[in-house]
Amino acid sequence: MILVTGGAGYIGSHTVKMLIDRGKEILVVDNLSRGFKEAIHPKASFENADLLDFETLSKVINKYEIEAVVHFAAFAYVGESVENPQLYYNNNVVGSFNLIKAVTTKGIKKFVFSSTCSTYGNPIQVPISETETTKPINPYAKTKLMIENILEDFNTAYGLNYVALRYFNAAGCSEDGDIGESHNPETHLIPLVLQSMTEKGKQLKVFGDDYDTPDGTCIRDYIHVNDLADAHIRALDYLNNNDKPVVINLGTGDGNSVKDIINTSEKVTEKKANYVMNPRRPGDPAILVADNKKAKEVLGWTPKYKLEKIIETAWKWHLNKKY
Numbered sequence: 001m002i003l004v005t006g007g008a009g010y011i012g013s014h015t016v017k018m019l020i021d022r023g024k025e026i027l028v029v030d031n032l033s034r035g036f037k038e039a040i041h042p043k044a045s046f047e048n049a050d051l052l053d054f055e056t057l058s059k060v061i062n063k064y065e066i067e068a069v070v071h072f073a074a075f076a077y078v079g080e081s082v083e084n085p086q087l088y089y090n091n092n093v094v095g096s097f098n099l100i101k102a103v104t105t106k107g108i109k110k111f112v113f114s115s116t117c118s119t120y121g122n123p124i125q126v127p128i129s130e131t132e133t134t135k136p137i138n139p140y141a142k143t144k145l146m147i148e149n150i151l152e153d154f155n156t157a158y159g160l161n162y163v164a165l166r167y168f169n170a171a172g173c174s175e176d177g178d179i180g181e182s183h184n185p186e187t188h189l190i191p192l193v194l195q196s197m198t199e200k201g202k203q204l205k206v207f208g209d210d211y212d213t214p215d216g217t218c219i220r221d222y223i224h225v226n227d228l229a230d231a232h233i234r235a236l237d238y239l240n241n242n243d244k245p246v247v248i249n250l251g252t253g254d255g256n257s258v259k260d261i262i263n264t265s266e267k268v269t270e271k272k273a274n275y276v277m278n279p280r281r282p283g284d285p286a287i288l289v290a291d292n293k294k295a296k297e298v299l300g301w302t303p304k305y306k307l308e309k310i311i312e313t314a315w316k317w318h319l320n321k322k323y
């Protein structure tokens with residue numbers, strides 16, 4: 001059985017679905033603080049537990065036969081982490097530490113960790129490879145890097161083997177429309193563009209059009225959530241066949257600007273976005289694009305979804321959201 005923390009969240013629920021479709025037995029551990037119970041796969045076992053509660057967590061881990069862990073559960077709002085770092089260091093770092101300690105105590109050796117490209121901060125070189133210096137510029141990203149560091153030390157001392165996956169911009173939704181992206185509040189670009197098309201009074205603020213990019217807006221690497229899910233399954237396979245930890249970027253290698261997202265969304269939906277130019281948002285680097293060679297080499301992973309398809313699946317979800 002594979003333990004998935006945060007299996008009621010956006011990327012977690014899509015990964016659980018793919019694992020179950022491939023015949024795996026899954027235990028979801030989630031405290032439902034930000035996830036949705038509707039997102040928990042009906043065929044998954046579920047324990048409503050908080051990673052901050054070490055005792056309950058240890059009991060849960062002892063109750064099931066767990067061979068590997070995929071750890072998504074975390075808070076992930078950059079702005080909130082700046083305003084309330086205490087919340088982030090506690091929930092993300094202490095929670096993950098409890099989990100890592102509990103699984104190590106139990107002798108579980110395979111661990112896949114949900115990390116982020118924001119561990120690089122303002123990268124010197126783009127596309128960004130894994131050899132780029134990590135210099136996170138907000139508490140959220142710092143918590144993720146701290147957890148990577150804990151994993152590294154647990155590997156050295158106790159032989160915990162892991163894959164840390166540094167995602168670029170997760171986007172899109174399940175093709176069948178059963179699960180999708182819901183955040184409260186929503187801060188991500190693609191859902192906000194789509195909301196501006198259908199919800200009266202909702203206007204997208206474009207954060208800066210004076211960047212040193214071809215159209216002046218920020219460039220990001222948008223990667224479909226199913227491509228991310230597929231990489232997690234490959235990471236589990238990697239851990240079955242290798243005993244060396246590895247850190248891997250997950251992105252398409254293609255950059256799209258905020259204006260590209262608006263234009264492609266308008267093309268896909270045949271609707272007009274409602275947006276206005278605003279000043280830059282503090283802490284946004286101009287360009288973040290992945291060098292994904294390592295994912296291809298180590299995991300044999302190639303992202304399949306192009307931007308239009310990413311937006312198409314997000315639109316389908318947006319028109320018929322289940323939660």
Ligand code: UDP
Pocket residue numbers: 169187188189190192204205206207208218219220258281284
């Ligand atoms: N963005 C924007 N308006 C918004 C939200 C996002 O212009 O209301 C821009 C943001 O500056 C960034 C890109 O869209 O360049 C993606 O932002 P998002 O918050 O989705 O992901 P991030 O790159 O911050 O992880």
